[in-house]
Amino acid sequence: MNWTQTVRMAFKSILNNKIRSLLTMLGIIIGVASVIAIVASIQGTTKLQKLQYEAMGANRIDVYAWGARNKDWQEFEEYLDSLDEVAAWSPQSQYWDWQNGGVQYRSKKMDSNGSDSGYLQMYFVNEHYGEVTSMSISAGRDLTEADCKSRARVCVIGETLRKYFFGAMSPIGQELRIGGKSFEIVGVYAGKYGGKLNTNDQMLIMPYTLQSLMMSSQGMSDHQYIIKAENAEDIQTLTEQTLPEFMQPRCEVNGGYFSAYSNSQSQQQQEASSNLMALLGGGIASISLLVGGIGIMNIMLVSVTERTREIGIRMAIGARKRDIIGQFLVEAAVVSCCGGIIGIVLGCFASAVLGRFMLARQLQQNMYLPNVEQFTVLPSVGLVLGAFLFSALLGIIFGLYPANKASNLQPVDALRTQ
Structure with missing residues (x-):
């Protein structure tokens, strides 16, 4: 008997007992669907976290320190320029609006210390700020080196300020009042x-060169920088060795401290945690697969009992032991694979539904999650292929005992069975 005939007979046997076959597949269906939905949803959460970190800036390192002298900070900036591992850097010193003047355009004002219009973030930066934070210009231009050198009273605003102050009107060339001073x-x-x-x-x-003009020296004791590493592989060396070794002793002399931290490190930790959760979740859901495998073994044992006379006739006309084993193993594998395919389809559907639910919830709860035009949680090809192969393997493993039992029947005894 060839394999084509064996598979055809397996499908015929399944179709002859549709309800029983479906109930047998149920454990496999639930198990595969659960594994795919759980693992895919955890992978979707990791994807959302990755989008959040990417929005903050690729290969980004945040530096926060205080205690060093102005001369030390000048040397630090020169040191950053000399490092091949650093692609770009920018100071990011927050403007503390002690007078609470906020930002004003004509008669409209946005409070800088939090109000109904939200909290306004104002920074002194250099011409590389857009690069290190992965910000892109939608209208006009970014700050330039000339702006910083000439201490030009110019500014670049975010989309929220544009909508709040100008609506559909172009803000380019308009003037804002910041701390009582006009900025273009x-x-x-x-x-x-x-x-x-x-x-x-x-x-x-x-421009960062306006900081001394806009703020008193009491508000300038701390220093913040955003650094973009040339490669992701350089981040750990920069944060743990290169930058601290140069600047930390200079800060600690005056009782200060130095901190260099990268969001990519948090991302790696969260990805490792998510992978572990996916493994645990998949392992728990796999228990139902084992239950499904036991169900296949049980139904195949019943099938052997019901088809004892058929087995005896086949053996009497020349069927070998391996033919009988092959027939029942193929039937068990077909049942398991059919259940696996149905489970994969249901798992993909459940993953897509969970993905939309997760995105809607994150957009409501997480203000730092960037707008996502299209976000679909679907299992990876490896996960789908693995689930299918595992379901097939499960059918073969749990079909071995019934198949072996069928092949060990004696033709005379089998033919005598009514």
């Missing part, structure tokens, strides 16, 4: 968060 708007950063309040879209940047 030269550019607008494209919104990453849909122009929502209390996000990085609600920001305004000015």
